[in-house]
Amino acid sequence: MAVKIDFLRTLEVEYGVCDQVSGLIRRVVAKNPSPFTFQGTGTYILGTGDVAVIDPGPADQTHIDAILTATRGERISHIFVTHTHLDHSPGCKLLQDHCTAKTHAFGPHGSGKKVSDSGVADNVEEGADNEFSPDILVHHGTVIEADTWSIECVYTPGHTSNHMCYQLREERALFTGDHVMGWSTSIISPPDGDMHAYMDSLKLLLDRDDEIYWPTHGSPITDTKDYVASFIAHRIERQEQILSCIKQGVHTIHDMVPLMYIGTPEFMYSAAARSVLAAVVHMIETGKLSTADEVSLTAKYHIASQ
Ligand SMILES: [Zn+2]
Known part of the structure; x- marks a missing residue:
């Protein structure tokens, strides 16, 4: 929702x-x-x-x-x-x-x-x-x-x-x-x-x-x-969007941003990517996501197996 x-x-x-x-x-x-x-x-x-x-x-x-x-x-x-x-x-x-x-x-x-x-x-x-x-x-x-x-x-x-x-x-x-x-x-x-x-x-x-x-x-x-x-609700929604990107096969922050920030001008994408990165770090810390790569905008993220 x-x-x-x-x-x-x-x-x-x-x-x-x-x-x-x-x-x-x-x-x-x-x-x-x-x-x-x-x-x-x-x-x-x-x-x-x-x-x-x-x-x-x-x-x-x-x-x-x-x-x-x-x-x-x-x-x-x-x-x-x-x-x-x-x-x-x-x-x-x-x-x-x-x-x-x-x-x-x-x-x-x-x-x-x-x-x-x-x-x-x-x-x-x-x-x-x-x-x-x-x-x-x-x-x-x-x-x-x-x-x-x-x-x-x-x-x-x-x-x-x-x-x-x-x-x-x-x-x-x-x-x-x-x-x-x-x-x-x-x-x-x-x-x-x-x-x-x-x-x-x-x-x-x-x-x-x-x-x-x-x-x-x-x-x-x-x-x-x-x-x-x-x-707070907005940030939780962003986390849900990240999970849904991954479920659709979109695994890097670089590729998630245009899907998550529809309507945001493209020159804002790099700033948006920083906030998605912050959300991803938080989600790794709380056991929601995992990655085999070094955490970055181009690393591939997966839903952590519980
Ligand atoms: Zn300021």
């Missing part, structure tokens, strides 16, 4: 303009729209006076200038980073040229990855910011407080191994980075991306009491638990 899900929630965007989107939250969107960033990177500014910035975005001086204009007369006291992709963390350096705020994050790129790796052969990693290293490491449950805001750190590996969500406690508002996006499902690209971790991090959100999600890309989500539940 196909789960019909509409993830697309478009935002009204005026680049470089700061929007007061709630009592304590402002947002400035960077002009870096793409098939992966949707309308661009949304940088959030929290509180008044001593303010926090979440995800300064790409290394784009125009965007940094927009953040500085939005916070004129205030002090940027903290910078939080959800994860180390090029559309999220490189702006930290530029912003720190103009303020004394320290960067807070789980760790550098790849820091959440377990040593026992999945043995994925094609270790392609596009879009990682390997230069970022946080001034201050935060962990699941870390709370940081200022005069007008307080943040609880929520560790959500999957999209990347160092992905953090941040809850603004005063509004029960969760900044979901790319863990839960407002327009599409996340790309999970092994080896740093991990489907098992991603599914666990989605389930973690179901146990929380967040009233609203503010994703980096796309519009806010108020039906939080239903939305996350539909993401």
